[in-house]
Amino acid sequence: MAPLPDPFDYRAVSQTAQSERVTQSFVATLAWVRKRPVLTAFEVLWRWVYGIPALLLIWHEGVRILLATQLDYAGLKQMTLLDPMKSSVTLGKAALALGPQDEAVAVWLVPLLLVTWVIVSSLGRTLVLQRADERLHARPITLMVLQAIRMTALCVSFMCWFLCLQWAAEVAVTGPIASNQEPSLVLYFGLAIVATLGLFTLWAVVSWGLSVAPLLAMLHGWGAWKSLRSSFRLGALKIKLVEINLVLGIVKIALIVLAMVFSASPLPFETVASQTFLTWWWCGVMVLYFIGSDFFHVARLVAYLDLWRASAAGAPDK
Incomplete structure (x- = not known):
């Protein structure tokens, strides 16, 4: 699929966007964002x-x-x-x-x-x-309300994650110690990793509506409640949005792994590398990680816009 034109010509890409898999059209979206x-x-x-x-x-x-x-x-x-x-x-x-x-x-x-x-x-x-997309309506107050709702849901997910870590500690560490048994840090970290990846994937699957709602508000000039309600009633488009969210979740994990690899790469030369050099190296890796993460955030928003415009579900209510 060729990169999207500038500005978006959604009528020109709608047929190919619907005939291709989402991951294929998302590659074109990445190219479009990279050129801008x-x-x-x-x-x-x-x-x-x-x-x-x-x-x-x-x-x-x-x-x-x-x-x-x-x-x-x-x-x-x-x-x-x-x-x-x-x-x-x-x-x-x-x-x-x-x-x-x-x-x-x-x-x-x-x-x-x-x-x-x-x-x-x-x-x-x-x-x-x-x-x-200059055709979008500016709805900052509506976006603030929707962002507050999204942050509340995110805080709840972090609370669930913390409770899962507490449960893992009870099962693998504090429980065995109370029973005069040997604690298992391997089991604890295994449970912690599984819980973290599981909740991360669950958030990617269910949070797409919270990310789409601000776009609907700006596309149609809707209020917070109508945008939020409509974001979870997208029919067949829902599967494509979930797929994009899952792809971006995998990309986010890959970025974290790459950042860890690059952060650890100077350690074999620790005897000849100064602490100042290591500090600046780690700061540089963090900056590159944040820039890469921001790039994919923009690509996700543009992909949502592309799918919504190209879909018949994108027509506003009469």
Whole structure:
């Protein structure tokens, strides 16, 4: 399939978009986005406008808490993977010491970061989408409401993940210790990996409607409720959207693995590489990961637009 023209000529691609598999048309979408780096640049810009101040604020509060808390720094420095049980006890003591102050800061910091994210992401997403298709309506308030709903669902998914990790710890570590048996860290990490990948895949399968709703609001000028309701009533188009979400989930995992590989690549030369070089190398890998992740976020939005325009389900209600 040839790359999409600029601006989108959805009538010209509708027949091929419906006859090809979604993954085939998605490759054309990737090529279309790659030839327009300004879209990724805007995505990176609004995310970093939020992310850099947020990280600086978290860093400031984290340093303040560390300076105000008495910790066993000697024990923390002696932690090693060769003695994971002793290291876990040391980390547990540090977590208990930091817990009260962390909770006091989280009471105001977490809501502040979430509200700021909802506002900045809605404005930034409006900028990117209108740059991709000038025919879209600007609906920043509606997008803020929909983004708040999506963030609530995401927070619930993180709570489920945390509960799964607690269950894994009970099964593999604390339960056996209470029964005077040997704990199994291999079992714990195995359960943690399975739970993480399972919830990650489940989120990719069920969250597509929350991502499509803002597009419907901008496509048709709808309100939050109508956009959200319509996003889960897409008929045959639903399968294609789920497939794109799953593909992007696999891509996200691949990006994480690549980032881990590149981060570990200088370690064999640790004896000749300075700590400064390693720090800058890891920062560079993180920046490249974030840019790649932002590129695929834009590609997913453009793919959603392509499918919706090319589908008969894209016609607004009479």
